[in-house]
Amino acid sequence: MAEVDDKLNLVWGAEEIAKLIGRSKRATFYMLDSGELPAKKVGGRWVAERGKLVAFFMDTAA
Template sequence: MELTDNTERPVWGVKAIAEVIGLGEKATYYLVAEGKLPVKRVGKRHCAFPSALRAALRADGGEAA
């Protein structure tokens, strides 16, 4: 996960990540478990940068799910 904008803040938790990518929590948990999203685990929580999530979906042609 690369930080491209020093002012960008990560989103925390699968629910927030799901909102950024426009999927449900269940589908997002699946994509995280499969390693298909640029998500890091910090303690018991997941975090990701919104721009990295959007870039991953664009690179995958929007077919990550």
């Protein structure tokens, strides 16, 4: 599984996603729960591809 994570560059957990996007945990949970961020819940834990998160914020900043 670690090989797959490395290839996809996955970010596991809302706290790690929050660190990556520079938002508070609370704001990140809101964005995840409302479907604003390109992430999915897997086994009760949020997971997102780093590249998709970066692209999402680049698109919204443009």
